[in-house]
Amino acid sequence: MSQSILRLDGVSKTFGGLKAVNNVSFEVERGAITALIGPNGAGKTTLINLITGVLPQTSGSIQMNGRDISRLGPAQRVRCGISRSYQTPQMIRGLSAIDNVVVGADLYSDFAMLDLFTRPWRVRRDNRAAQVAAHAALTQTGLPSSLWNNPADALSYGDQRRVEVARSLAQKPALLLLDEPAAGLNPTETEDLGRDLKRFAHDGLTVLLVEHDMSLIMSIADRIVVVNFGEMLAEGTPQEIQRNEAVIAAYLGADPLDTPALSSEATA
Numbered sequence: 001m002s003q004s005i006l007r008l009d010g011v012s013k014t015f016g017g018l019k020a021v022n023n024v025s026f027e028v029e030r031g032a033i034t035a036l037i038g039p040n041g042a043g044k045t046t047l048i049n050l051i052t053g054v055l056p057q058t059s060g061s062i063q064m065n066g067r068d069i070s071r072l073g074p075a076q077r078v079r080c081g082i083s084r085s086y087q088t089p090q091m092i093r094g095l096s097a098i099d100n101v102v103v104g105a106d107l108y109s110d111f112a113m114l115d116l117f118t119r120p121w122r123v124r125r126d127n128r129a130a131q132v133a134a135h136a137a138l139t140q141t142g143l144p145s146s147l148w149n150n151p152a153d154a155l156s157y158g159d160q161r162r163v164e165v166a167r168s169l170a171q172k173p174a175l176l177l178l179d180e181p182a183a184g185l186n187p188t189e190t191e192d193l194g195r196d197l198k199r200f201a202h203d204g205l206t207v208l209l210v211e212h213d214m215s216l217i218m219s220i221a222d223r224i225v226v227v228n229f230g231e232m233l234a235e236g237t238p239q240e241i242q243r244n245e246a247v248i249a250a251y252l253g254a255d256p257l258d259t260p261a262l263s264s265e266a267t268a
């Protein structure tokens with residue numbers, strides 16, 4: 001099997017007349033952490049949505065483990081090993097942390113998403129496999145077990161983030177997609193997140209994350225893919241990206257509040 005787990009070939013997505021993603025090709029290396037970066041509006045979230053199958057691409061193809069998944073729906077892609085965590089933790093109110101994760105594990109066993117959110121009590125019944133997967137996933141994220149039975153929506157933001165990630169892990173993915181996982185986290189929580197992601201990758205999971213926190217990216221990413229105005233700008237190691245003239249120009253030309261400088265303490 002090839003080194004890359006995911007491969008995008010000339011992927012494009014247009015919304016009306018807008019080319020949100022334009023002819024993007026890159027590969028995601030198996031077992032590595034790849035960061036997808038670019039200024040706001042560059043097409044990062046759209047790319048994540050194309051990979052998960054939430055949006056159909058306008059043209060191009062996406063392969064997972066050498067199989068063309070371009071025409072598969074989101075649930076089928078989960079079964080191919082692709083799982084994503086949401087930018088804002090989507091806790092189901094009234095459910096404990098553990099039950100919120102069981103919901104994710106249950107999704108793996110073929111529940112419709114709408115069903116889960118409208119009739120969550122269904123997931124608590126007789127699904128030992130989901131319970132076991134949820135326990136393992138929560139343990140992986142490091143959420144203290146004393147919090148597992150607390151209402152998920154009463155947890156701290158950082159802990160809700162863990163539950164959100166655990167829900168994805170419970171689907172036993174080969175590829176975990178995260179859209180801005182550090183957004184809203186304090187520096188300590190961000191460091192914890194970085195350590196968690198490193199550990200996941202060390203244990204064999206492939207991680208593709210969209211992130212703005214440059215010091216986090218520079219300290220954990222093995223590869224970086226840069227997009228700008230929907231197009232590929234560069235691809236390489238953090239060191240290569242930091243030196244890349246096109247990347248520097250794109251970032252210098254952007255609003256510094258949206259796009260933190262590429263320099264980073266973490267790599268100094």
Ligand SMILES: Nc1ncnc2c1ncn2[C@@H]1O[C@H](COP(=O)(O)OP(=O)(O)O)[C@@H](O)[C@H]1O
Nearest residue numbers: 015018020038039040041042043044045046047
């Ligand atoms: N569902 C949609 N309908 C129309 N335009 C969209 C939609 N989703 C994203 N866009 C547009 O596509 C471009 C890329 O957006 P997005 O992928 O969210 O960028 P990023 O995540 O890099 O900030 C933006 O111009 C955005 O306004």
Ligand SMILES: [Mg+2]
Nearest residue numbers: 044045046179
């Ligand atoms: Mg986005």
